[in-house]
Amino acid sequence: MQEIRLTPTSYIVLGVLELAGESTPYALKQLVAGSVGYFWTLQHAQLYTEPERLASAGYVSETREETGRRRRLYTITERGRAALRQWRTEPTSELAELREPALLKLFFGADPKRLATVQAAANRARLAEYEAIRDSMPDDVPPGPRQALEMGIRFERAAVEFWEELAG
């Protein structure tokens, strides 16, 4: 049994596995893309390597399909659930960093108008997407994703406002 460090990626995989039950990496990929992936993207390769990492330390268990392609199937273990609970319980005071490439360029002297036009458009598109998701969200979606989406919307609104002002 390996010792591994749990990263945000780890918790995403654990969280999705808890919600969805036994899943293949590809299923994880789909699930992430349609939910938490909106504000925290993962490379598809990570959905193959991370479950393996987690399995090596007992946070998930791995089985293979008996027939056909013998794809890998992962399930969260009690150890995994415990880690997830623990992580969920302790609040963090860590703050987001605004790691936006456009903001870096702005900081170092890029032409604000040009930059802002493109960014305003991109952020407007993203905002529209978020609002569409919110407006067609089934009633049984739990509050967590709902609230996270709300934060995304607020952020996009602020961004659109900012860049539009800069674009003049």
Added chain:
Amino acid sequence: MQEIRLTPTSYIVLGVLELAGESTPYALKQLVAGSVGYFWTLQHAQLYTEPERLASAGYVSETREETGRRRRLYTITERGRAALRQWRTEPTSELAELREPALLKLFFGADPKRLATVQAAANRARLAEYEAIRDSMPDDVPPGPRQALEMGIRFERAAVEFWEELAG
């Protein structure tokens, strides 16, 4: 002469070197911490390794102090300036990701109140810090950093609002 890929870290180092002129890694560290570091933090080790990387590809030049500690001194080269100009010129449509640990926890079912109380406080503190910086900013600070800070303030306001509402 190596071929290297330029990352955001690279542009931060180049950008700071352009502004500050010949600098030691430690000076870079100080400069970054007091400016762009507010929304894009770097590990101090990167301020040692990244200039070296950049030097290996001719974007900066390295000399050593003649006396005493023989510290390394880096200067941006014409090649470095060109790369920076190029990067500044092309707008990007890349969008920020809201990679906030607290938001992940919220998404996966953490207790909103507990989380929100801590986050609201942390974001309020950061907001106050930003506003203090803005209010005491010398007149000769160029528009780039000024505007980036403004975006930071907007974002923090949205965050404070969001978490305060959640905290109830």
Added chain:
DNA sequence: CCTATCATGTAATCCGTTACATGATTAT
């Protein structure tokens, strides 16, 4: 003088990205 703290650097590890590759399914 002694001890914190500031300053300076290196090495190892590891996660995340990128690139490569091939098997299955669907559409034309």
Added chain:
DNA sequence: ATAATCATGTAACGGATTACATGATAGG
């Protein structure tokens, strides 16, 4: 049938983080 796309995986590389370590300087 064939091309295109979806699905599934592996390997290599490299940048970022972490840990380690030592030299200078200032404060007590």
